[in-house]
Amino acid sequence: MRTIAVAGAGLLLALTGCGNESGAGAPDAGSLTGRTYLSSAVTEDGRTKQLVPNSRVRLTFTDDGRLIAEAGCNSMQSPVDTGDGKLAVDEQLQVTAMGCDDARHKQDSWLSGLLRSGPSWTLEADRLTVTSGGTTITLTDRETAEPDLALDGTKWSLETVVSGETASHQAGSEKVWITLNGDRVTGSTGCNELQGKVARDTGKLTFGEIATTRRACAGDAGKLEQTLLGTLEGTVTYEVDANRLELRAAGDGLDFTGAR
Missing domain, CATH: 2.40.128.270 (Lipocalin)
Known part of the structure; x- marks a missing residue:
């Protein structure tokens, strides 16, 4: 049995002035809140970055001002400030402790580092772009990329x-x-x-x-x-x-x- 021990929320350090303000390209304030985005492309220095097979970046902006992120194995979260077109998260992300293979562990670390770097973001319709240095992640609103399966008839x-x-x-x-x-x-x-x-x-x-x-x-x-x-x-x-x-x-x- 593999156990995921989730750290207590009290380990998170509160960010000053957390909020969900619109960034460059966002149609209105709070446009990220309550939405989930799934990666459709990742590039580094203009070249395609191949993610671990059957994995993708998942970013969820909760109604209570948190960012929950996944890159194929563990889940990481923090309060997030989206003002000034930047994603500002706590330096000490709260991360689950699921055992991952080496490739997924490295991918988790890569995403964690990118988020802690204070990346910029833009939003156009249902497409979110997150950029840090030479790395760009293009994501699509989850409801567009993966509509909900029907409760009935699904195995x-x-x-x-x-x-x-x-x-x-x-x-x-x-x-x-x-x-x-x-x-x-x-x-x-x-x-x-x-x-x-x-x-x-x-x-x-x-x-x-x-x-x-x-x-x-x-x-x-x-x-x-x-x-x-x-x-x-x-x-x-x-x-x-x-x-x-x-x-x-x-x-x-x-x-x-x-x-x-």
């Missing part, structure tokens, strides 16, 4: 188990999946097949009794089945973000990814 495969401030990818997770269709949920615990009823409200799913086949599940498979069935019990909140589905109840939950 959602388990990616992460969340418990408070700890998230983990557990062995066998890739075999766990669910699909929702109307008032029905079907899927697999990774050991047994499952089916049951589900009701909906705005941002909420309420699961009825879940029936499973009766194969005995030992060790990690048994623990993972218990975790899944424990989450699919009663009411949970849900959110679909691009190809991700998050289920949460009392701070704990499950993160799934869906195939396009």
Whole structure:
């Protein structure tokens, strides 16, 4: 099991005068707030920089004035000031502690250094450009680049188990999946097949009794089945973000990814 220990928010140093003001090329003040951007191209000194396969830069500007950034492995965040056409973040970024292969670790370090350099930014329609020295990252609004998958009919495969401030990818997770269709949920615990009823409200799913086949599940498979069935019990909140589905109840939950 790989564990992501998330540092407490109290480790962040507050920035003076944090805000979200428009930069050069931005159509209005606060235009970045509440939006996520995904890289479409990266260049260094005019040449294409190849990112690690199946990775991209992801920048999220939260409603409470933070920047959350990813480059393929760990997540990093800080309060951000977007005034004067610059991205100003805390020198000590809050970073998760997921074990990464060497290539992704280096890519995380590269992005962290770029953000701490105070890069400039411009925004034209749904295209964000971030520049520092000879490096330019071109990003597209996530809703344009990766529209949300439909909740119904998508095969959602388990990616992460969340418990408070700890998230983990557990062995066998890739075999766990669910699909929702109307008032029905079907899927697999990774050991047994499952089916049951589900009701909906705005941002909420309420699961009825879940029936499973009766194969005995030992060790990690048994623990993972218990975790899944424990989450699919009663009411949970849900959110679909691009190809991700998050289920949460009392701070704990499950993160799934869906195939396009």
